[in-house]
Amino acid sequence: MFPILETERLIxxxxxKEDVKEIFACFSNEQVTRYYGAEPFQKIEQAAExxxxxxxxxxxxxxxxxxIVKKKTKRLIGTVGFNxxxxxxxxxxxxxxxxxxxxxxxxxxxxxSKILSYGxxxxxxxxxxxxxxxxxxxxxxxxxxxxxxTEGILKNYMYQSGIPHDTYIYSILKN
Numbered sequence: 001m002f003p004i005l006e007t008e009r010l011i012x013x014x015x016x017k018e019d020v021k022e023i024f025a026c027f028s029n030e031q032v033t034r035y036y037g038a039e040p041f042q043k044i045e046q047a048a049e050x051x052x053x054x055x056x057x058x059x060x061x062x063x064x065x066x067x068i069v070k071k072k073t074k075r076l077i078g079t080v081g082f083n084x085x086x087x088x089x090x091x092x093x094x095x096x097x098x099x100x101x102x103x104x105x106x107x108x109x110x111x112x113s114k115i116l117s118y119g120x121x122x123x124x125x126x127x128x129x130x131x132x133x134x135x136x137x138x139x140x141x142x143x144x145x146x147x148x149x150t151e152g153i154l155k156n157y158m159y160q161s162g163i164p165h166d167t168y169i170y171s172i173l174k175n
Contacts, residue, residue: 002058005066005118007110012066015054015079019067022076022099023047031100035136037158037165054081061087064123068098068111077102080111082119082128091127092119109142116146120174130170133158140168148172 002014015023024047026032033040041047057063065081078098085092094115098108119125130148132139144150148170156164 003064003118003122005114007114009071010107010110010114011069011071012080012111012114013069014058015051015065015067015076017048017051019076020044020047020051022067023051023079026078026097026099029100032097034160035133035139036097037133037160039161054079057083057085061085063092065095066111066115068096068107070102070107077107078111080108080115082115082123082125085123087124089127090125091129092123092125093129093131094119095130103138109146112142112146116172126174128172131157131167132170133160134166134168143170146172 005012024044028041030040054065063083063085065079067076068078068080069076080096082092083095119128130143151169151171154167157167158165
């Protein structure tokens with residue numbers, strides 16, 4: 001049973017095939033993918049494949065990705081979740097993106113805060129990491145605000161448009 005989480009303004013729920021248009025709108029937007037380590041989607045089929053990937057990762061306990069839905073509009077505005085989930089080592093990496101129309105409204109902070117709590121209290125994680133392009137000021141500020149600590153820089157760690165980029169590695173521990 002996929003966990004449904006709720007915040008003051010959001011519902012975090014399973015991403016389904018019915019969300020393909022909203023997922024495509026997000027991942028085909030260059031503003032969203034410029035710090036993602038992936039090129040913008042060109043075809044809606046890519047969004048359908050990503051939804052399948054999220055579903056398979058959850059089934060195989062390798063990750064969990066929620067759709068971020070605004071309660072007022074019932075519209076999916078992005079995703080948030082855990083990648084590289086290891087139940088053995090009680091750790092995962094966080095990932096998220098939100099459509100630019102919804103930037104600077106606090107939705108990402110609200111969603112990330114909720115899944116951090118879920119990860120530590122329900123999934124039994126003791127460490128949550130994040131890998132973020134050094135140039136991604138918004139994500140770097142968000143993670144610091146939420147209590148993540150910078151552990152170092154990974155040189156030429158991710159490629160975007162064929163160009164290598166350095167990334168910060170962050171973590172937050174349960175205690």
